[in-house]
Amino acid sequence: MSIDSPALDALSAAPGGDDAFAAVMQEMASAGQAEAAPPAPAAAAALGLGRLMRRIPVTLTLELGSAEVSLEDVAQLRPDSVVELDVLAGEPLTMKINGVAIGKAEVVVSGENYGLKVLEVSGLDLDSFAP
Structure with missing residues (x-):
């Protein structure tokens, strides 16, 4: 090529x-x-x-949680609806790169934006790509 x-x-x-x-x-x-x-x-x-x-851009996300709901529940959602997630308040959240879990983090405020504070990194070994 x-x-x-x-x-x-x-x-x-x-x-x-x-x-x-x-x-x-x-x-x-x-x-x-x-x-x-x-x-x-x-x-x-x-x-x-x-x-x-190491220079290839990736997407880093922080997964807040999820909920299994029926389509009937989705159809009944309104602006004031609350859906309970499967994560306890204050529990570390899953940090992902391109959809693959790589550690735990928590939400922080950074200036006027939300940010994440890394608590644990696991399963990420960029050095394995080195010759």
Whole structure:
């Protein structure tokens, strides 16, 4: 797979384009990947795959909880309705990256926004991608 410079320039210049993604793609292009075949393990190590993987943008979410309800219950929801979730108040919440649980956190206020305070990180080993 060949990555040409004009395509990268268009990606990075596109409105709403992701600069981190474009930077990773640019770095891969400058590493000189082969056109026909995927890189051999030695070539992947030369690319610094672990370093590149760390720069890929992901979505971090904090799952508040869930509730199993019937469609009849959903049909009866109104603006003042309350649905009880399966998480106790004050209990640590599940932190996820792209939908995969990676730890526990709690909600905090950061300036005018909500934020999360990391309490525990588990199951996340970015170093396993290093050559």
